[in-house]
Amino acid sequence: MKIYLIFSLASLARVALPSVLQQPLSGELSAETDSTKTSLDRIIVSSPLLSFHRDIVRISSISDHERNVGEFVLDFLSAHNFTVEKQIVQSESESQDERFNIYAYIGENRHPDILLTSHIDTVPPFIPYSLHAPAGKGSKFHRADLLIAGRGTVDAKGSVAAIVFAALETLNEAPDASIGLLFDVGEENSGAGMKHFSDSDLNPSPASFHTIIFGEPTELSLVAGHKGTFGFKVIAEGKAAHSGYPWLGKSAISSILPVLSLLDTLEDVPPEQGGLLRSDVLGNSTLNIGVVNGGVAGNVVPAHVEASVKVRLAAGNPSNTEDIVKKAVKNFTTDSGVSVVFERGSSPQLFDTDVGGFNVITVNYGTDAASLKIHDREDRKVRRYLYGPGSIHVAHGDDEAITVGELEEAVQGYKRLISAAL
Ligand SMILES: [Zn+2]
Incomplete structure (x- = not known):
């Protein structure tokens, strides 16, 4: 069900935004004399960007519980002259929390040329906001x-904050810039928010926007592509018996072991010999046998075992990978007790990298981009960019953190991408 609630019919007149352009403090600080909590706080308080980032990080928004941060972002955008719509997204858990994507644009320009998007949910657990003088820099630091x-300082509230301020600064300099913002829910666990947006009238066919910029931690590089994902379970059934009399039963673990050891090498098998597909941009597909559960005791022949496997796809799609795995299993075992159950997956995603001045990388994580079906016009392909501050190496970890410098540089990076698209 698609429900839209329009929150602020902002006037067509543009308002000046002096508050967002306030210059931050600059210069070196003395860690010995100045690194008290108050002086660190002062750096944040003096910058509208850093304050907004602090405010949204302080609000816990683990997937399926995004309501409070959603309300905050909605109010902030409404107060800064955006027309904001709540796009209600069905909850997928027991949670009764209202869930919604935030869709914002200027005036009545509901179908802007450029869409900037990131997600407002985070992985668990919630980790409180804190400030730290850099270690090992002596008594002074910049x-x-x-x-x-x-939690979320990097993934992806760093991108959310930088996108908001890049949009505000761009609109302040070019009030007619045709920009829209989408901040969605559920990216970390299901892609529910972006799938909902994708199926809505905000994503018409042909596409109304010509450029879409996805915000995720890319260490300020443009991403040329990321792998797709595909999961499956290998299940083996046997018959329990006393381990002293194994011929009276059938070991499910003995049945699954040769299949798993074959699958474990499938990424090294050339595609023409039945291995996983490869690409020039993304390299090899990789396969991880992440969980194996089976058996009940050392002295019992195991009657059941199952293994959870995840493939990161460098080429092809979930459907032809399913065929590759089916063939590999079938070629290797005739054991009727072994079966494979496939899950839904996503294809690899390639992005544009034609804006100069950025480092270009590939990444191994998935994004919302796979959940947004782009309806290209025949004469015009929608350009897609993936860019953002912070490192994926700390996202999702206990040590998730970002520097002030990265956040501020990301605002300039998004502005350059917007201006290239305009
Ligand atoms: Zn993310």
Whole structure:
């Protein structure tokens, strides 16, 4: 069900935004004399960008519980002259929390040329916001090196904050810039928010936007592509018996072991010999046998075992990977007790990298991009960019953190991408 609630019919007149352009403090700080909590706080308070980032990180928004941060972002955008719509997304858990994507644009320009998007949910657990003077820099440090820690500081509230301020600054300099913002829910566990947006009238066919910029931690590089994902379970059934009399039963673990050891090498088998597909941009597909559960005791012949496997797809799609896995299993075992159950997956995603001045990388994680079906016009392909501050190496970890310098540089990076698209 699609429900839209329009929150602020902002006037067509543009308002000046002096508050968002306030210059931050600059220069070196003395860690010995100045690194008290108050002086670190002062750096944040003096910058509208850093304050907004702090405010949204302080609000816990683990997937399926995004309501409070959603309300905050909605109010902030409404107060800054955006027309904001709540796009209600069905909850997928027991949670009774209202869930919604935030869709914002200027005036009545509901179908802007450029869409900037990121997600407002985070992985668990919630880790409180904290500030840290950089370690090992002596008694003095530059404000750009101040470290901001906490869940979501990187993934993806760093991108959310930088996108909001890049949009505000762009609109202040070019009030007619045709920009829309989408901040969605559920990216970390199901892609529910982006799937909902994708199926809605905000994503018409042909596409109304010509450029979409996805915000995720890319260490300020443009991403040329990321792998797709595909999961399956291998299940073996046997018959329990006393381990002293194994011929009276059938070991499910003995049945599954040769299949798993074959699958474990499938990424090294050339595609023409039945291995997983490869690509020039993303390299090899990789396969991880992440969980194996089976058996009940050392002295019992195991009657049941199952293994959970995840493939990161460098080429092809979930459907032809399913065929590759089926063939590999079938070629290797005739054991009727072994079966494979496939899950839904996503294809690899390639992005545009034609804006100069950025480092270009590939990444191994998935994004919302796979959940957004793009309806290209025949004469015009929608351009897609993936860019954002912070490192994926700390996202999802206990040490998730970002520097002031990265956040501020990301605002400039998004502005350059917007201006290239305009
Ligand atoms: Zn993310």
